[in-house]
Amino acid sequence: MNIEISKKFAGIKPSAVREILKTTNDPEMIAFAGGSPATEAFPCDAVRKISNEILTENAQSALVYGVSEGYEPLRRNVADWLLKYEGINSENDSIIITSGGTQVMDLAARVLLSEGDAVICEDPSFVGSLNCFRSHGCGVVGVPIDSDGMNINSLEQAVKSNKNAKAIYTIPNFQNPGGTTLSLEKRKQMYRIAKENHLVIIEDNPYGSLRVSGKNVSAIKSFDSESLVVYAGSFSKVLAPGIRVAYAAVPKQIAGAFTIAKQVSDVHTGVLNQMIVSRWLSEYDIDSHLESIRRIYRKKLDLMCSCLDEYCADFISYVRPEGGLFIWAKLDDGIDMLQYVKKLIDKKVAVVPGSAFMCNDAAKCNHIRLNFSTPSEVDIIKGVKIMADTAKQ
Numbered sequence: 001m002n003i004e005i006s007k008k009f010a011g012i013k014p015s016a017v018r019e020i021l022k023t024t025n026d027p028e029m030i031a032f033a034g035g036s037p038a039t040e041a042f043p044c045d046a047v048r049k050i051s052n053e054i055l056t057e058n059a060q061s062a063l064v065y066g067v068s069e070g071y072e073p074l075r076r077n078v079a080d081w082l083l084k085y086e087g088i089n090s091e092n093d094s095i096i097i098t099s100g101g102t103q104v105m106d107l108a109a110r111v112l113l114s115e116g117d118a119v120i121c122e123d124p125s126f127v128g129s130l131n132c133f134r135s136h137g138c139g140v141v142g143v144p145i146d147s148d149g150m151n152i153n154s155l156e157q158a159v160k161s162n163k164n165a166k167a168i169y170t171i172p173n174f175q176n177p178g179g180t181t182l183s184l185e186k187r188k189q190m191y192r193i194a195k196e197n198h199l200v201i202i203e204d205n206p207y208g209s210l211r212v213s214g215k216n217v218s219a220i221k222s223f224d225s226e227s228l229v230v231y232a233g234s235f236s237k238v239l240a241p242g243i244r245v246a247y248a249a250v251p252k253q254i255a256g257a258f259t260i261a262k263q264v265s266d267v268h269t270g271v272l273n274q275m276i277v278s279r280w281l282s283e284y285d286i287d288s289h290l291e292s293i294r295r296i297y298r299k300k301l302d303l304m305c306s307c308l309d310e311y312c313a314d315f316i317s318y319v320r321p322e323g324g325l326f327i328w329a330k331l332d333d334g335i336d337m338l339q340y341v342k343k344l345i346d347k348k349v350a351v352v353p354g355s356a357f358m359c360n361d362a363a364k365c366n367h368i369r370l371n372f373s374t375p376s377e378v379d380i381i382k383g384v385k386i387m388a389d390t391a392k393q
Contacts, residue, residue, distance in 0.1 A: 149175070191229075201229045213298070231248065304370065331368065
């Protein structure tokens with residue numbers, strides 16, 4: 001029997017990041033392609049202790065079905081987190097716990113977008129979100145990014161040119177893959193444009209706690225007086241990605257629809273994992289933990305930038321990020337990006353081709369994304385040297 005894929009799903013390509021990550025199963029492969037936090041940043045002892053306590057005290061409570069909106073103590077923890085670290089007062093919003101940050105995009109698409117609608121995105125942007133919007137039959141409209149985030153003139157033009165646009169999607173802090181941070185002035189201008197054109201802003205902030213230099217910038221959600229921002233956050237980058245606990249802060253008027261979408265998607269996020277995160281937030285020194293992981297990433301970022309400057313300056317340029325996990329590196333025009341990526345894999349260095357992150361993946365792109373959080377310091381030095389040698393060849 002010939003089984004046909006639905007029309008809205010048939011054209012979606014597998015994530016290039018996920019496909020390249022399959023090569024990293026090779027123990028000799030240097031993984032500049034990943035997006036995972038450094039494993040040495042995981043609070044393994046704390047998670048082990050908390051898990052044992054929960055399963056010893058009352059295992060049944062962690063193993064039953066949960067409420068779709070999320071474990072109530074964790075929802076309160078998240079509200080406190082948002083107020084403390086992002087200046088977001090969530091009294092006009094509802095907190096919904098999700099299974100990873102990308103699920104927030106899926107729920108937002110289910111609730112807010114119809115087939116044929118368009119989402120205006122930074123170009124490049126996170127391929128997982130782009131594919132999520134595409135899978136719901138939506139178009140993605142790319143707006144170029146500057147060193148301080150989305151180009152506002154281009155954003156205004158994109159809104160005028162796409163009357164079917166319903167939302168603006170942005171990763172404001174240490175953008176994936178661009179590494180840029182949206183300036184406060186641009187955040188305010190984006191909000192104004194969204195308000196004037198009746199658009200929703202989907203603010204995706206998985207990396208905000210990973211700032212290693214510069215000053216914090218207020219979240220767009222923190223000045224959302226009109227209830228038009230859906231805010232997504234995650235504990236994948238500050239606790240552990242395998243736990244798959246993230247959250248959305250959504251205006252109360254659409255919270256019921258988000259809850260129904262969550263029920264349709266997976267009923268609820270794993271209760272045990274939610275309880276682990278909740279107890280970790282309540283009983284451990286989070287500020288100390290955040291500072292410790294920032295030290296790890298600051299050191300690795302400094303090392304990779306130093307190596308790129310020393311060995312690759314004649315064919316690579318980049319804007320140094322103030323945090324996050326990635327460097328968006330532009331290759332000299334004389335280098336064929338895709339051939340270069342293939343040659344690097346042959347030499348046991350995995351990077352992601354920049355074309356994977358473009359709203360139009362057929363558009364010309366001579367960038368690669370480099371991850372500095374996953375590889376060891378030894379591998380960072382070795383891998384960048386191989387990048388330089390391969391370029392010369």
